[in-house]
Amino acid sequence: MNIYVLVKRTFDTEEKLVISNGQIQEDGAEFIINPYDEYAIEEAITVRDAHGGEVTVITMGGEEAEKQLRTALAMGADKAVLINTEDDVEEMDQFTSAYILAEYLKDKNPDLILAGNVAIDGGSGQVGPRVADLLGINYVTTITDLKIDGTTVTITRDIEGDAEELETSLPLLVTAQQGLNEPRYPSLPGIMKAKKKPLEELELDDLDIEEDDVEAKTETIEIYLPPKKAAGRVLQGDLSAQVTELVGLLRNEAKVI
Amino acid sequence: MAKKVLVLAETREGALRNVSFEAIAAAKQLSGGGEVVAVLLGDAVSDFGQELVNYGADRVVTVEHPHLKHYTSDGYGQAFMAIVEQESPEALVFGHTAVGKDLSPKIASKLQTGLISDVTAIEGEGDDAVFVRPIYSGKAFEKVKNKEGVSFITVRPNNITPLAKEERSGDISSLSVDITNLRTIIKNVVRKSTEGVDLSEAKVIVAGGRGVKSADGFAPLQELANLLGGAVGASRGACDADYVDYSLQIGQTGKVVTPDLYIAAGISGAIQHLAGMSNSKVIVAINKDPEANIFKVADYGIVGDLFEVIPMLTEEFKKVM
Numbered sequence: 001m002n003i004y005v006l007v008k009r010t011f012d013t014e015e016k017l018v019i020s021n022g023q024i025q026e027d028g029a030e031f032i033i034n035p036y037d038e039y040a041i042e043e044a045i046t047v048r049d050a051h052g053g054e055v056t057v058i059t060m061g062g063e064e065a066e067k068q069l070r071t072a073l074a075m076g077a078d079k080a081v082l083i084n085t086e087d088d089v090e091e092m093d094q095f096t097s098a099y100i101l102a103e104y105l106k107d108k109n110p111d112l113i114l115a116g117n118v119a120i121d122g123g124s125g126q127v128g129p130r131v132a133d134l135l136g137i138n139y140v141t142t143i144t145d146l147k148i149d150g151t152t153v154t155i156t157r158d159i160e161g162d163a164e165e166l167e168t169s170l171p172l173l174v175t176a177q178q179g180l181n182e183p184r185y186p187s188l189p190g191i192m193k194a195k196k197k198p199l200e201e202l203e204l205d206d207l208d209i210e211e212d213d214v215e216a217k218t219e220t221i222e223i224y225l226p227p228k229k230a231a232g233r234v235l236q237g238d239l240s241a242q243v244t245e246l247v248g249l250l251r252n253e254a255k256v257i
Numbered sequence: 258m259a260k261k262v263l264v265l266a267e268t269r270e271g272a273l274r275n276v277s278f279e280a281i282a283a284a285k286q287l288s289g290g291g292e293v294v295a296v297l298l299g300d301a302v303s304d305f306g307q308e309l310v311n312y313g314a315d316r317v318v319t320v321e322h323p324h325l326k327h328y329t330s331d332g333y334g335q336a337f338m339a340i341v342e343q344e345s346p347e348a349l350v351f352g353h354t355a356v357g358k359d360l361s362p363k364i365a366s367k368l369q370t371g372l373i374s375d376v377t378a379i380e381g382e383g384d385d386a387v388f389v390r391p392i393y394s395g396k397a398f399e400k401v402k403n404k405e406g407v408s409f410i411t412v413r414p415n416n417i418t419p420l421a422k423e424e425r426s427g428d429i430s431s432l433s434v435d436i437t438n439l440r441t442i443i444k445n446v447v448r449k450s451t452e453g454v455d456l457s458e459a460k461v462i463v464a465g466g467r468g469v470k471s472a473d474g475f476a477p478l479q480e481l482a483n484l485l486g487g488a489v490g491a492s493r494g495a496c497d498a499d500y501v502d503y504s505l506q507i508g509q510t511g512k513v514v515t516p517d518l519y520i521a522a523g524i525s526g527a528i529q530h531l532a533g534m535s536n537s538k539v540i541v542a543i544n545k546d547p548e549a550n551i552f553k554v555a556d557y558g559i560v561g562d563l564f565e566v567i568p569m570l571t572e573e574f575k576k577v578m
Contacts, residue, residue: 013532014528014529016396094371120393123390123392129330129366130365133362133363134366139330139363141359158504161449161505162448163447164443164446164447167442168440168442178503178506178510216404217371217405217406218371218401218403223399223400224397224400226395226398229535232552232554232555233556233558234560239559239565243559243566243573244573246557247577250539250541254539254557256461256538257485
């Protein structure tokens with residue numbers, strides 16, 4: 001089976017954000033594989049181990065994203081592709097990303113493409129479904145269970161807390177929701193092996209993409225931190241008096257009940 | 258320039274969703290005095306048309322088809338694109354719901370447009386509209402605008418105020434669409450969410466963390482949530498410990514919520530959890546540890562055992578409600 005995983009390098013969830021000159025400061029920050037993409041990688045490896053084939057992880061961005069690709073290779077992916085957009089694309093949005101990924105994938109005949117259902121930085125959740133639409137294949141988002149039998153695919157997906165069970169077929173793109181699996185940690189032999197696995201680096205030229213083709217459709221004009229909240233009140237006195245006071249405050253001061 | 262704006266309205270358990278009324282209000286602002294056309298898709302939905310008009314839609318177009326009983330991106334995609342062809346809208350507004358999140362990228366791809374998802378506020382109107390959306394799960398915000406062509410947004414539930422409901426008049430029409438080649442067949446939907454109140458739309462959330470100690474420990478939280486017409490949520494710790502399903506998780510992984518009232522019980526307040534809830538309007542923290550991080554974002558805090566405080570709180574609310 002020909003399996004591809006779309007991966008994004010993101011800020012570690014532990015990171016506090018600092019903004020200067022209107023940009024989020026990346027210096028000294030820790031980066032990780034987007035947590036939802038880790039579920040996608042784990043599932044891809046599991047499917048390959050059960051059905052055979054090859055797992056290729058793809059990301060876009062600069063050289064530094066190589067680190068996250070090596071981690072995916074250490075988990076067990078077979079090959080990695082970095083589409084280096086650093087020099088060619090000034091401003092990207094989800095249209096841009098999906099276009100580039102689809103151009104790469106269009107002659108690869110993927111059976112299964114996996115991605116995280118959302119990236120924890122931009123949070124749009126668009127790129128997976130957009131890629132599927134550009135490739136003309138079906139997609140299912142926020143999946144929590146995946147079973148493949150021949151070309152028949154049985155899926156459970158999370159829809160706002162409820163579980164939807166459905167049937168579809170390959171080729172298919174799915175996006176991973178929490179609960180799909182427990183991503184493995186790279187083992188030491190895995191890390192050693194990953195150093196020798198193929199990691200291909202491409203630029204837009206290699207995909208015959210012109211900068212104008214991928215010009216962003218939207219524009220970010222400002223990034224800012226939410227206003228700091230004033231310190232709250234920790235109530236005092238005996239517990240039942242505190243509870244009575246709290247209910248009064250919620251009704252009369254905050255007026256939310 | 259005045260715009261024609263299409264809104265995808267949604268029903269859930271036999272009623273229109275609140276977020277659809279909020280989407281109509283967003284569309285009104287985006288239209289800059291143009292026309293707001295609400296779209297309803299399903300197997301039997303035309304009865305809901307008038308309510309959408311009463312909430313401010315100028316017109317309603319429905320597509321009814323047996324294949325639209327359950328949402329699939331193929332079925333809804335074909336029906337919605339047929340309406341787009343008929344109406345030639347200049348802007349689109351969906352709710353940032355399970356359906357909206359799944360369908361909007363497909364429509365944006367077909368129309369080759371941008372898509373600004375998870376919008377929490379709109380500044381300005383018409384062509385000058387600027388959209389505010391959280392990034393890094395609410396650790397920061399960005400303002401985004403559409404560069405050219407059709408503008409397309411999804412709005413996060415609970416953030417945009419709907420228009421007042423009043424008797425209004427507007428045309429309600431139906432469009433017949435041939436829906437074929439569905440690649441996905443829905444077999445079953447297992448209801449797991451509590452008491453029908455969806456976490457992302459709940460006005461009140463009572464959330465528990467590791468301090469709740471067990472699945473049974475969530476019972477008093479559920480009772481309080483039920484009384485307040487809210488929903489139960491959880492921190493990652495509580496989900497990892499298997500006290501509740503991952504679908505209830507709030508945080509940087511999990512759901513990002515903005516209810517009117519968020520009651521955090523036995524939650525320490527890790528940065529990942531705060532990202533998912535710190536933009537709630539009012540936050541109450543209940544924790545045994547007076548040093549717990551959650552008190553830093555709470556409007557009101559009680560230092561105490563949640564198993565004492567939550568039942569007392571339930572009783573106190575019963576007295577006054």
